[in-house]
Amino acid sequence: MTVSEAKTSLKALQEKMSAYGHALGLLYYDGVTSAPRGTAANRGQTMGVLSEELYKLTTGQETVALLEFLDGHKDELDEKEQRMVFLLLKNIRQMQKIPMDEYIAHEKLVVEAEDAWHTAKESSDFPLFEPYLEKLFADARRFAGYCAPDKDPYDYWLNEFEEGLNREKADAFFAALRSHIVPLLQKVCAAPQVDTSILQGHFPEAQQDVLSRRLMAVMGLDPDHVGLATTEHPFTTSLGSHLDERITTHYYEDDFASSLYSVIHEGGHALYDTGSDDSLAYTVLDGGVSMGIHESQSRFYENLLGRSRAFCEYLFPVLAEIFPDQMAGHSAGELYKALNKAEPSLIRTEADELTYCLHVLVRYELEKAVMAGALAVHDLPAAWNRLYKEYLGVDVPDDRHGVLQDSHWAGGAIGYFPSYALGSAYGAQFLRKMKETVDVDDCLRRGDFKPINDWNRQHIWQYGCLYRPGQLFEMAAGEPFDPSVFAAYLEEKFSDLYGL
């Protein structure tokens, strides 16, 4: 095998991986958008077969030999090829450490756990979900042990979801946020409350759909490559490559703001993915590099841009056009205040920008404790309720509105939550840097996202997974990560909003 032949094989390997990924992603997408209700087992059968084929392809002898050969000829590879080989080998070396039967059993467990979680959430029945969650935490500990025996298991998973993150950094990060947010929230709660009547009324689904498509166009999402569908829980997925991106939303006819911000949030993910350089399509470098950077983009569009005073000035006339009766007698200023009402609440996904990180903090502390063996899965509901009282001051009425609200653990994603908070904080530094060269507020007032998107594309999106998240962050932000920038942003915004 020559290096040139090996490079051709490297390309073909990644094209195959992308194809299986496309099929698996589409099977999932179909299941939550269009499939008849009774077809999950049939889809599971196919996903099982294709996952196994993908596993064999990714970790097979031929692939390992190819990658090790290329790794031995690093100096003849360009920067992109080096990174491809690094990422593929890293993945293989981890996969090889997990016995295949345990890997398959885990995949099966996740399917069953998600099913059990759905039922448990509906009936607020934690004991039904508990045995699955026990096994999921056990798998997380055991798999971490296989992959990084010298590392703390939770540190292993934090690093998996955000390369470079560990408990020490996360502890410091959350402590910094907490010390700012908790007293700020107390002041906000003591201040006169904002009027949210502008958000109330009946907003028919058909008009909300018009609003969604309008927002997608304003944000610069290309309708030829980004689709919109409705699902129970909004999400974003790339199918095959960044050339086919799908976002979803959920319409509530008594609450247009819910879908409005789902579309902007998922649209931010989609902008990031579709912004990859076209040369990265069908390679492992295509799309976003990490959950933290991904959330930095989605929450950047959702909050830093989408909930800004300037964007509300653009948004209000659009809403007034689509919902003339409902917006009559209201103003852009009211809209801005109403969309930023901060208050302690129960549900993470509905939380405002200020309290959001406290919701994440609760999950971080609980995951950390369970992974360390300091907290039993059985005791999670009580611990959850205690921390919500302590950090947010709210009483959790039942597990449906408490420990069962999120699907992440059911999906086996332990160590994922911190990336949401990190992403929010990353965004504040990106915004500060962007404002050095782009008049962001002026763009938002005019509904012109092009200069903003161009900046993000140039500094973040185009690179896909070429750089490590921390490296990419510093390249784009022009400075090391510093959570106090986000804390200061919140302090300024909410002090102004509430006249503190």
Next chain:
Amino acid sequence: MTVSEAKTSLKALQEKMSAYGHALGLLYYDGVTSAPRGTAANRGQTMGVLSEELYKLTTGQETVALLEFLDGHKDELDEKEQRMVFLLLKNIRQMQKIPMDEYIAHEKLVVEAEDAWHTAKESSDFPLFEPYLEKLFADARRFAGYCAPDKDPYDYWLNEFEEGLNREKADAFFAALRSHIVPLLQKVCAAPQVDTSILQGHFPEAQQDVLSRRLMAVMGLDPDHVGLATTEHPFTTSLGSHLDERITTHYYEDDFASSLYSVIHEGGHALYDTGSDDSLAYTVLDGGVSMGIHESQSRFYENLLGRSRAFCEYLFPVLAEIFPDQMAGHSAGELYKALNKAEPSLIRTEADELTYCLHVLVRYELEKAVMAGALAVHDLPAAWNRLYKEYLGVDVPDDRHGVLQDSHWAGGAIGYFPSYALGSAYGAQFLRKMKETVDVDDCLRRGDFKPINDWNRQHIWQYGCLYRPGQLFEMAAGEPFDPSVFAAYLEEKFSDLYGL
């Protein structure tokens, strides 16, 4: 390898094939239902990779060795396993005869040809499509030569789409129909014409959707396993197995009958597929056995049942409930007559039950002539127009309403059309046999499809591909195929309708 091990491998092989089929089917389905417009190339990339994987799996050395081993131990296989091995080996022996590069080039040609056909149809520009069609016919001839060098190429393809069919049988079949239909049609045209005003008006899509779901329920389609979507052209597909079936329709707000009969037609296909015995799921025996038998079921529900006087008596009150204003002052009798208006026309898919087979006859004669080298692709439009004048008495205004109307040739399906007409004729014999034990008209008047479905399931559906089409036909009909039964059915129905 023991026979028992080989049987296990046979099961695993078919499960893999089903999984790839599921993925490829879903990619197609996504492309025509949900995907953003600019994603065809991205989807093509994935379909190319997965098709190649499926090709390798299906024709690979390991598979061939397995099947030949099992073929050598036929007496130790049960009836189903014998048929699986037979069908898989037959497929391989054909695939092996086509050089892989030509197979891949052909797949690519089909994608390009379908694209060219779309554009050509829109602009009625046959010369744009002509070079692709030349190549498609050349491939059909060449592939037939590889697979069955001793056979006439068109006979080869007729037999591919309907096992047992050849030009001799098709000639006799069409001659019999033609001799009955052409004079009958002349009498119909000379008789007083029926009033179709009941079909005219505005029928909002939302209400048509209600009608579709109502029809699916009445027909006995299980909503847990059969989905409905809208597409440009209605179709039916199984995804992975008969446990996930999708039908599609197209709504025209000035014509409810179009979608009404699309839903019943595609619903008939779906009933057939989903009626396979559950033990056949994830094997090559799952689903319908041939195009002819498939069309016999779809056209059975659409015409023999759906356009019967008895069903119209059930249908009218349903329509009156969903479209009260539009149906006011009309009657079931008017509906029956209007839905069965027979007249020479230009478009096959909109043709009535009487003239339908003449549309198919035109295509059959043209395919046969091109395959035999007696007609050049270049001369197809002129020949098409001449035959439409001769058989149907209509002048074709342009190729969009003529030779470019159907997608079949663009998809490489040459020899497919006759199965539509055969299916119609099969159905007449099934109905005659069914009526020996089921009071079909009574069932239809009550909207009770269960006894009808039970008969079809017992005699046809449950077997999947276990028997050859001809064998299955005779088992179900209780007699050999005889086109005069269909001719007599048409004669009786239309003589009565038009008072001849």
